[in-house]
Amino acid sequence: MYLENIQSRDKLTIQSELVKSAVLFLSKDGAGFNGVDTEFGNSLAQILRKRRQLSPAQEYQAWKMCRKYWRQLRKADPEIILPKKWINRYRLEGWQVWNDSKGSGPYTLDLIGDGELSCTCEAYSNGNECGHITLAIAQGLIDSVDDINDESIESTQPIKQVSAPSEPTETNYxxxxxxxxxxxxxxxxxxxxxxxxxxxxxxxxxxxxxxxxxxxxxxxxxxxxxxxxxxxxxxxxxxxxxxxxxxxxxxxxxxxxxxxxxxxxxxxxxxxxxxxxxxxxxxxxxxxxxxxxxxxxxxxxxxxxxxxxxxxxxxxxxxxxxxxxxxxxxxxxxxxxxxxxxxxxxxxxxxxSEVMRYRGSIAAMADDIRQNLGRRGEPFFETQYNEDGSEGLFVLTQESWNDNIIKAFQSEKYLEDPDYCRVLAYTNKRVASINKMVRAAIRGPKAPRFVDGERLIATEHYSVANPFGGSTTVLNTSSEMEVNGTSIGMEGRWKVWFLDITRFDDGISKLIPVLHEDCQKEFERTQKELKQQAQNGERQLWKQWHENRSRFAYVDYAYSHTIHKAQGSTFTNVFVDVTDILSNKRRNLVQMPGEDKKRWVYERNQLLYVAMTRPSHRLFIFE
Incomplete structure (x- = not known):
């Protein structure tokens, strides 16, 4: 192991070069690494051999390894040449280090397990790396490997973990x-x-x-x-x-x-x-x-x-x-x-386990459901809201629920913010029914399938072939978008809608083909026949089945979607079809984190919990 004598390098650069040399030496023919460190060290050495730079975190871990395997490095009798400014600045005597340029010291170096060195200087005690340890390793401070044992030299200051931030110990932190x-x-x-x-x-x-x-x-x-x-x-x-x-x-x-x-x-x-x-x-x-x-x-x-x-x-x-x-x-x-x-x-x-942010009736109801995921019966819902009605839980009749949905999606606030309101249900069938109802009320029953200003959600991932190989994603599942313009054309033998859309997440506009409703039944019949033939042994037809399907983007109106797709989202106002959720009868035997044994959990309760925690202000339900 050899370190060039370059005058201009500072402490951290010297440490970096030392780390590189040490890891490369230890990785040769299994010279030093053992057990769980073998894969780690060899991976690091592979990065270095490719002349790639280590990230700060990688270099820190390599530096720890250099200290951990000090015995193996000493056995190699490495030759280290340090810049003259270091030789003039520090004075080394056994386990003691002085900084003569600052007139400070002595600092005592100590062994803390597996040959790892600590130092009693202020920098190390504050959780930072110090040049004394770097110099000691590079200079070969210990004369022989036999001098390294499990007995630590008594230090004058408490030892702290390298680079670890201070830990809070008081409850008023x-x-x-x-x-x-x-x-x-x-x-x-x-x-x-x-x-x-x-x-x-x-x-x-x-x-x-x-x-x-x-x-x-x-x-x-x-x-x-x-x-x-x-x-x-x-x-x-x-x-x-x-x-x-x-x-x-x-x-x-x-x-x-x-x-x-x-x-x-x-x-x-x-x-x-x-x-x-x-x-x-x-x-x-x-x-x-x-x-x-x-x-x-x-x-x-x-x-x-x-x-x-x-x-x-x-x-x-x-x-x-x-x-x-x-x-x-x-x-x-x-x-x-x-x-x-x-x-x-x-x-x-x-x-x-301690809830810190619950407020109001929605949160109280969600907390009750969460604590009773194994409950068989239906929870009791009761209208509760604040003085001005801007926040709360509202239990409505289905007619009133439908009317409030229409009003919310026709409001100026929804036009300004697509996350202002959303309707959540359990089944795809119910979602389709709600979307149809809302769309007809807003656009009229005879409106074209897509119009300018329409807000849509991708129901499947859609990508297009890349001329350089592979494919490029256009829409991820659940990506939301707004329609800027529409036209009708052909995609192969199929009639399609060409939609000029803008994605909400990044503001990028794309042109996507959506299968026209006039061709829907014929397309489904063709795909069904191909699928049956493929399942009966003609497996090569799966490729044609896939090519047919991947021609088009699959989108739906964004008024409503399933609770599964809503997970991870927040909306100002949420309308939940509880009756649809309660149709789920599935239960799972699971062991929750922090619990000692498995218990039965009803999935409908998890559905309710997710739905109840989606709104930031108001929740509207009907039973």
Missing amino acids: EMLPGIFANQGQLAALSNLKKFALGESIMYLLTGFSGSGKTTLVQAWLRDLRESGYQGRVVFTAPTNKAANVLQRMVNRWQLDIECLTCAKLLGLKPVIDFETGRQRFKKSYNDESVIQDYDLVVVDETSMVNEELWRYLAEEANMFTRLLFMGDPAQLPPVNEAISQSFLEINESSHL
Whole structure:
């Protein structure tokens, strides 16, 4: 191991060069790494051999490894040549270090497990790296490997973990201006700080609606930044809608953090399984995974992470890219799964059980449902609202419920804000019925299927072929848009609507083809015949079936959608069809995070809980 004598390099550059040399030496023929560190160290060495720069978090972990494997490095008898300014500045005698240029010292170096060095200087005691340790390792402070043992030299100051921000210990700890942590948040914040700089690669933070998960994460990230943490951070969520909510949130926090969907982060493309009709993911040819560009990944809405997506995420977790999963276990599980695997597979976790943000009748009702997910009977709903009626729970007759829906979607506020109101139901059939009812009332029963100003939602992922190979996503599932113009034309043999749309999430305009209603029955008949032939052995016909289907974008009116698709969204006013929800009779035997044993949970109660926690102001229901 050799460090060039370059006069202009400062302490951090010297440390960087030392780290690179140490890791490359240790990775050769298994010279130093052992056990769980082997894969970690060799991965780091591979990055260095490709002459790529290490991120700050990667370099920090490599520096810890350099100190951990001091014995192996000393056995190699490395030659280190330091710049003259370092030789003149520091004086080394055994375990003592003086800074002669400042007239300070001596500082005592100490061993704290596996040969890791600490220092009694003020910089180290404040949780920062110090040049004394860097110099000691580079200079070969210990004359022989036998001098390193488990007996530590007595230090004059308490030892603190390198680069770890100070941990709050009082219950009046102010996480953010005017926001004080409760005991659960205090413990979780301490654990998250250890996770960011420790050895674990995945961590789980759970909490119910209103327990302060996002506030806690905001405080944690601010503390990390203030303590000098330079790692790249990204927020991600399973759906495009949830990712957009995250982006608005971090913008309010004034934190420079990207927000991506899990598919975008992992370079995945959603596809439809021909035989089951379910959406799955596969690696995209033209969208590379970018998750390894980040040191810390925060996965929100964890309850929506299905088993397949969980596997993709978990495979990417390592010492360079740590994953924090965050979610509400009382919310809906992934489709056809009892509970997200992310709630079951992660060993280290914190759970926030104390609700901090509930207010008013909606929150009280949601809390009651959440605490009784195993209840067989129907909850009791009662109208309750504040003095001016701007917030509250309103129980209506179906006629009054319908009238209020129409008024909400005809209001100026809805034209200004697409999230002003939404109707939620359990089944696709009921959603279609509501959309038809609202659309007819607003546009008239004889209006064309699409008109300018129409607000739509994508019911499936839609992409177009890329001339360089692969495909380019135009619409993600649940992407919302507004129609700017319409025309009718042909797509192959099929009559289509060409819609000029603007996506709400990024303001980009696109032209999409939607199968015309005049061709709907013929198209469905053709697809049914192809599917039957493919299932009967002519499997090559699946390709034609898929090509036919992928020609078109699939959209619906955005007045109503299922509760599953609403998860992760917030609307000012929400209309919920409770009768439709109660038609769900499914129950699952699950073990919730923080509980000792499994219990029966009725999915209709989870549906109600998600629906009740979507409005920010008013909830309208009919029974």
